[in-house]
Amino acid sequence: MLAALLDEEGDGGGGFSDEEIVDFMVALLVAGYETTSTIMTLAVKFLTENPCALAELKEEHAEIRARKGEAETLQWDDYKSMSFTQCVVNETLRVANIISGVFRRAMRDVSIKGYTIPKGWQVFASLRAVHMDHNHFKDARTFNPWRWQANSGSSSSSSSSSSSSVINVFTPFGGGPRRCPGAELARVELSVFLHHMVTRFSWVPAEQDKLVFFPTTRTQKRYPIIVERRDDS
Ligand code: HEM
Known part of the structure; x- marks a missing residue:
């Protein structure tokens, strides 16, 4: 990245x-970097706390490994076949x-739900408030990857339960x-x-840890785990 920026001529040639x-x-x-490493940590935490989800994920990735040679790396088609992983x-x-x-x-006066946001005002659009809204996501505080499966019917408890209504607010x-x-x-x-984590390792939490949201979303102790290489990997 740095090399590319140093090589770049820029619009004005300078x-x-x-x-x-x-x-x-x-x-x-x-x-x-921070976003991706935090989301990886939290995925491991949520899966550890939801053994059924972890088991289904392992199954999906074991199937991918089973149709590939031992040293064969993942390809785009493999990624596209990870449907439960996407959930x-x-x-x-x-x-x-x-x-x-x-x-x-x-940028101009905006009318919304009977309120006017005057031109020039700065607003904070809370993504969390929407993602944690029971009107959009049934049992919003529960980690439930199956809600994303097509036609699960449990994705939304609002008047429309089609998955597209969920995608619009996600x-x-x-x-x-x-x-x-x-x-x-x-x-x-x-x-x-996740593919490498669940196919090559097993793990247990090393300590109790807690999700905190202020000032940023993270786990208090960075969710330490004890990792073991799987014998069959
Ligand atoms: C789980 C991972 C990530 C999450 C949840 C995330 C989320 C976000 C959000 C919410 C914004 C603000 C978008 C808006 O104002 O509408 C943003 C902006 C941005 N993200 Fe990410 N991001 C993630 C990973 C990444 C990665 C991997 C990269 C690059 C390698 C990246 C680069 C950027 C940049 C450069 C911006 C500023 C864009 C702009 O202001 O025009 N993000 N991200």
Whole structure:
């Protein structure tokens, strides 16, 4: 990344200044590294606390391993076949709310539900409030990856229970022109991480730990675990 930025000629032909390059690098570290490592930790925590979900995930990944040679790496088709994993990824993103919300400035007066947000005001759109709303997600506080399965019928308790209504309010990566450019990468990273984690290792929590949301979403002790390589891996 750094090499690419240093090589870049830039629009005006003058390349990027050192300050711009530092800005890019720091932004990527904060936006791309902390988020992804935290979501991986929380996925492990949620799965540890939900043995049925972990068992189904293991099954999906064992099937992928079974149709590949021992040293054969994952391919795009393998990723696309991870349907239950995608349910786990969605549900982890929904419950974790790594980014609790986004700021937006009203560019004109905005009327919404009988209120007016005057032009120029800054608003905080709380993604967590929506993801934890029982009107959108039945038993919203429960980690339930199966709610994302097509036609599960349990995804929403609102008037419409179609999965598209859930997708419309599910915005862990924000929305609009500033939507997270790393969204797809983050999903792939988490899926590949889970593949290696569940096919090659078993683990138990080393200590009790707790999810906290302030000032950022994380586990108090970073969720330490004791890991063992699986004999059959
Ligand atoms: C689980 C992982 C991640 C989550 C939950 C997440 C979430 C978000 C959210 C909510 C925003 C604000 C979007 C908005 O204002 O509408 C954002 C912005 C951003 N994210 Fe991510 N992100 C994740 C991973 C990544 C990764 C892996 C990268 C890059 C490698 C990345 C790069 C960025 C950048 C550069 C922005 C600023 C975009 C802009 O302001 O135009 N993120 N992310």
